[in-house]
Amino acid sequence: MKIKELEQLLSARHIKPTAMRLLVLEYLQQQNAAVSLKEAEEAYEKADRITLYRTLKTFEEKGLIHHIDDGSGATKYALCEEGCQCAPEDLHVHFHCNSCQKTFCMPKVAIPAFQLPSRFNLQEINLMAKGICADCF
Amino acid sequence: MKIKELEQLLSARHIKPTAMRLLVLEYLQQQNAAVSLKEAEEAYEKADRITLYRTLKTFEEKGLIHHIDDGSGATKYALCEEGCQCAPEDLHVHFHCNSCQKTFCMPKVAIPAFQLPSRFNLQEINLMAKGICADCF
DNA sequence: TTCTAGATTGCAATACCGTTGCATGCCCTA
């Protein structure tokens, strides 16, 4: 993707497009699985761990990416769909492969509705499915 | 609950009933919310943190309790229902209160079915709902 | 009862992840 397009993606979320951020955004777009801070760090050895951490944090605050807690111990991050506001109705299932340890967004698998007892006020939902992914099957 | 009953619960899961384990089991039964290692530690100051950790780990391996990753950073534990094998069909929703930070099992709220793409093999499911619990509402 | 093997417990130490403070550097604007 051209730099201009990347810059537009950042600007659309009100994120100032710095060199670092463009690199990280490009990297995230190239992934088909969610990435941990450590993975991103290893992909760009030049980059500082903390700066990467803060870059991801900024991206998340601005709604460009969302984090996934897959139980592996390390938080992972993946790009949001265009127009996603991370509201409950935008949420999708995440799948963690117990074989290759990768974590995937399944944007087409919506989280099915369920009924909580009354007086339980729902704000967020997170559905982690685990098993063996298509590549490892 | 009488000690004999506690011992039977442990024996039924092939766990040798030691004094420590009986205490921890009794403690777990008294909770209405899932407990973290830290909370258990504070409840029994005499007990060693690592022993508690390993006790919980043993309980989990034997299917007496299950752990819940509620995103708070600390793993929490709660008793399994009687006869639970922690298979996908045994699974229930967990609710984390963003106000009091407690995490509850909702054994009556089953996780609704959803369709993964073919060749994705499902082994575990974890559905975390977050919001405001009935007590804090 | 005594002995022994194996399991359990307790202490110490470690690894890892997330997070914050502070100083420096860059960019944009007035």
Next chain:
DNA sequence: TAGGGCATGCAACGGTATTGCAATCTAGAA
């Protein structure tokens, strides 16, 4: 060009999970 604000990089810290090893306990055999 000078100044303010944001971004970056380095160092340090805190918390949780985890392992190694030695001491202790338990259960079963002799």
